[in-house]
Amino acid sequence: MATSEGPTNRSAEALAGFIVEDHVGFLLRRAHQRHVALFTAGMAHVALTPTQFTALLKTVELGRITQNHLGRLAAMDPATIQGVVRRLIVRGLMRSGRDRMDRRTAVLEPTEAGVALIASVVACARQAHETALAPLSPEERVQVLALLRKMG
Amino acid sequence: MATSEGPTNRSAEALAGFIVEDHVGFLLRRAHQRHVALFTAGMAHVALTPTQFTALLKTVELGRITQNHLGRLAAMDPATIQGVVRRLIVRGLMRSGRDRMDRRTAVLEPTEAGVALIASVVACARQAHETALAPLSPEERVQVLALLRKMG
């Protein structure tokens, strides 16, 4: 009778008390998914992903910046930022040129269209932020941000 | 001289006070990235990704389960869970068969190897969880988990 219910109970001891739903990894993945969905919906009219928005915003902020440096600021590794930047360039939102002093580096610069686009969607980004935090009280919102920042 | 510094200052007003680094989206993405890195490193000896671990664990927990249902429990849409399950089956960690009552559904079941593997790595998952939360105090850890759960 002990073996009649399949593999489940044969490993009950090892799995006892292990609730995936209570683990940071699971909760982070879920919360992140939800935010991406909200952000994407709010940006549907311009089709900017969260990473594209971040990369373009930092480029506008800094004016001229190296691709890898931008990646570090935006929390994307070289392989990832490469694709993000490529898509932004294709859409005419930024430009890329080689540095004359260091011919390895690609120096990025936003185009007029890029600057204008970012300026026009900052409000949407704020909105997505608020909506994502909507289930929390004002104090809780401050807390999550501080805690997530600490988890780096 | 107002136009001598490139596009940056021309949009200063619109961007004023907007700090991407303080937004939930950015912080969630970064924290999630860090956890994936920790989890992946801890699971390197068995090469289980966080999603694969979750999917296999829930399957072991529940014994027999429909693919889409598993996806909902594990927070993955049908297109995503499909690939995850396929890779687990290829590795011999679960089985799939058609339900006789409802021939649309793929009924999943863990293999002996799958049950054994999960049991052997639960400790590693716990470890990744702890390491990810390491920068926080015990009270703070409880807080983040509660807050993330609420942000669902």
Place this chain on the structure above:
DNA sequence: CGCCAATCATTTGCATGCAAATGAGCAGCC
């Protein structure tokens, strides 16, 4: 000068993640 380690960028391969379209099957309803 020549060598070497480090950095920059790119490419390939693999694994999420989702939208949207598709095909199969089920269940209720007339």
Place this chain on the structure above:
DNA sequence: GGCTGCTCATTTGCATGCAAATGATTGGCG
């Protein structure tokens, strides 16, 4: 029975995300 709408699963296409390998270039060091 036939219609219709739903769910299940799959496929395609696109966008992260990272490891690992590659090629170009720079800077330091002897």
